[in-house]
Amino acid sequence: MTVRTMLLAAACAAFATLATADPRAWRGEWPKTDFSKTTVQDWSEILSGGPPKDGIPALDDPGFIPVARETRIGAREPVITVEIKGARPRAYPIRYLTWHEIVNDTVGGVPIAVTFCPLCNSGITFDRRSRHGVLSFGVSGKLRNSDMVMYDRQTESWWQQAMGEAIVGRLTGTTLNTLPTWMESWAQYKARNPDGLVMAEPAWNRDYGRNPYRNYDTSKRPFLYSGEMPPHGVPPLMRVVRVGDQAWPLSRFENRAEITEAGVTLSWTEGQASALDAGTINQGREVGSIRVRNAAGRDLAHDVMFAFAFHAFWPQGRWMMGR
Known part of the structure; x- marks a missing residue:
């Protein structure tokens, strides 16, 4: 999909969304979401990005392989590097996150969500622990200011990925802790972590690397x-x-x-x-x-x-x- 095709395809969806920017139009798909609680002042800010709820499938508890066994990832391809004390370093390739956007994982006993919003180039890793318990996240299919709106599977509250903050639903106002991870090339990660791990290719029919x-x-x-x-x-x-x-x-x-x-x-x-x-x-x-x-x-x-x-x-x- 080129940017031009993407824009044309989304124009109709955006027009329809603007015409029905009202939580009442979303309750059929989101019956568990409490739309009475929100920090969003103007519902028209929230648009459909095209795919429906979970149309972009988040990943849970992915598999990993040693760095030495990985042969498909190009040297210059970006990965999100997660280094948590007590655990082997892990690389989450953008070639997979482009198609899945969220990976729910646990590293060194810490439940994390590795996230990437292609439309904002925003790659952030969150601690999934909150005062409401450990959360797991999916992709809502909605955008706000072109940024992915995530949702938690426990309450179906909506979260702004760029900020790590719940903006709609029972958990509105809750903020996730952000972990000090970073994006680097596959070659750079391998050079520093020859004994590290890399996420294995997911078992989905996607053109990974494109x-x-x-x-x-x-x-x-x-x-x-x-x-x-x-x-x-x-x-x-x-x-x-x-x-x-x-x-x-x-x-x-x-x-x-x-x-x-x-x-x-x-x-x-x-x-x-x-x-x-x-x-x-x-x-x-x-x-x-x-x-x-x-x-x-x-x-x-x-x-x-x-x-x-x-x-x-x-x-x-x-x-x-x-x-």
Whole structure:
């Protein structure tokens, strides 16, 4: 699917959704969701992304194989790296997350959800433990500001992936803890973790390794997004490194590999392909890999997302423009 095809296909769905942006139209599919509890001010912000509830199937308790046995993943393909004390490092390839978006897993006794929203380039790992118990997540098929809306299977509350916050339903206002994981290339992960694990190919009929969003991150406008564009002339689909409510545009790394500001150090390393560029992920243009550490050298939770999404969810956020 090209971006043009995707936009045309979604236009009709978006029109229909706007005409029926009312929870009463969703109750047939979501009978367990308490729509009386929400932080959403305007229901028309929530659109159908095309697939229905679970039309994009989240994965549960995936299998893993040793790094040395993996032969299908290209060297430049991105993976989300999870390193939790007491467990062997694990890589969750974007070639799988592109088609499934959520992986519910347990690593070192910690229940986690590894998530990736292709339309925002947002790859975040959450701790699934909450004051309401351990949650598991699925893909709702809905978008808000072009970002995936997840749902928990326990209460069917809706969650904004970019923020890790419940926005509709009984758990509204609950926020998940974000773990310090990062996106890097398969080659970079292998070099650091020769004894590590990598998620095995899921048993689904999907064209893993293909990018169904070809040329998306060089588009002029985001998919199904009508909000404000970023300030400071930052292109809406430029990647930014978000740490809390601060964002560093990746353009700042054009002439440097490391930036230390606001108590954090951001490091850029060549070698990672964009997952949203060429038709084959491994052939995508260079975007590099980012690590974020604090003053003590410990990894920090962060996200490398598109600028428009940062501005949409953190409108009062701080833009680290280096001026």
